[in-house]
Amino acid sequence: MDKLCFLTPGIPYSTKGKKSIENGLKRIKEMGLDGMEIEYVRGVHLDYVRAKEYGQIAKELGLTLTAHAPYYINLYSNEKEKVTSSYNHILNTARMLDAMGGYSIVFHAAYYMGNKPVEVYPIVKERLKEIADIAKKEALKVWIRPELMGKKTQFGSLSEVLKLTKEIGCNIMPCIDFAHLHARYGKHNTYEEFAEVFEEIKNELGEEALEDMHIHVSGIKYSDKGEISHLNIRKSDFKIREFLKCLKDYNICGVLVCESPNIEGDTLLLKLIYESM
Numbered sequence: 001m002d003k004l005c006f007l008t009p010g011i012p013y014s015t016k017g018k019k020s021i022e023n024g025l026k027r028i029k030e031m032g033l034d035g036m037e038i039e040y041v042r043g044v045h046l047d048y049v050r051a052k053e054y055g056q057i058a059k060e061l062g063l064t065l066t067a068h069a070p071y072y073i074n075l076y077s078n079e080k081e082k083v084t085s086s087y088n089h090i091l092n093t094a095r096m097l098d099a100m101g102g103y104s105i106v107f108h109a110a111y112y113m114g115n116k117p118v119e120v121y122p123i124v125k126e127r128l129k130e131i132a133d134i135a136k137k138e139a140l141k142v143w144i145r146p147e148l149m150g151k152k153t154q155f156g157s158l159s160e161v162l163k164l165t166k167e168i169g170c171n172i173m174p175c176i177d178f179a180h181l182h183a184r185y186g187k188h189n190t191y192e193e194f195a196e197v198f199e200e201i202k203n204e205l206g207e208e209a210l211e212d213m214h215i216h217v218s219g220i221k222y223s224d225k226g227e228i229s230h231l232n233i234r235k236s237d238f239k240i241r242e243f244l245k246c247l248k249d250y251n252i253c254g255v256l257v258c259e260s261p262n263i264e265g266d267t268l269l270l271k272l273i274y275e276s277m
């Protein structure tokens with residue numbers, strides 16, 4: 001990507017008429033935003049005809065599409081059925097987004113389920129590698145991204161998502177959720193700390209990773225156990241100016257999805273401040 005695109009998480013509230021993806025995309029264009037992350041969080045309905053239509057509309061409007069896979073994924077489950085359905089959720093999300101000509105998909109990889117992170121990592125890696133291989137065989141042209149997670153019981157620390165990317169390679173890249181990062185460790189909320197994250201990504205994955213980022217942000221409420229809930233930015237402690245300045249200074253490209261409860265309000269706020277800098 002040659003710029004940073006600002007995407008809404010799903011269909012904007014202010015969409016006129018029926019709250020459909022088609023109308024949502026038109027509203028996103030009207031507001032001057034750059035695209036939508038399609039929320040398959042409750043499940044994926046495999047419909048290639050529809051997907052191609054969404055892709056066509058997005059293309060005509062010059063918008064970028066990404067997708068969020070269903071929440072019911074756990075690559076560390078010891079139940080065969082759950083593992084199979086996790087594979088299907090991730091791959092079906094990728095298949096639909098690929099049919100749309102979209103950019104990348106994100107998913108919540110796993111839970112530690114009371115086990116040590118070092119014991120969980122190899123299992124998640126082995127299974128994600130299989131998923132990456134299937135996606136490659138099917139020639140799916142979208143990034144598949146494990147998300148940095150906000151609760152300490154969830155697999156997906158910064159180092160885990162970077163390690164998966166480094167070790168599997170191919171079509172795997174991280175989704176860096178800065179709200180989750182802040183909630184998980186209680187820090188990462190100053191210019192220097194944001195810069196440290198980009199430095200770490202650069203060191204681990206190479207400079208080009210900064211040109212293909214998938215970022216999530218929002219305000220966030222948290223405790224010592226990590227994330228409690230997402231908040232609108234103005235109701236949170238998120239230092240947006242320092243964050244946006246850092247994105248500019250590092251020339252970060254790719255997509256930024258603002259997952260605040262007010263959907264388009266905060267996405268627009270971030271884009272306007274970013275552009276004014």
Ligand SMILES: [Zn+2]
Pocket residue numbers: 068106107108147
């Ligand atoms: Zn997510």
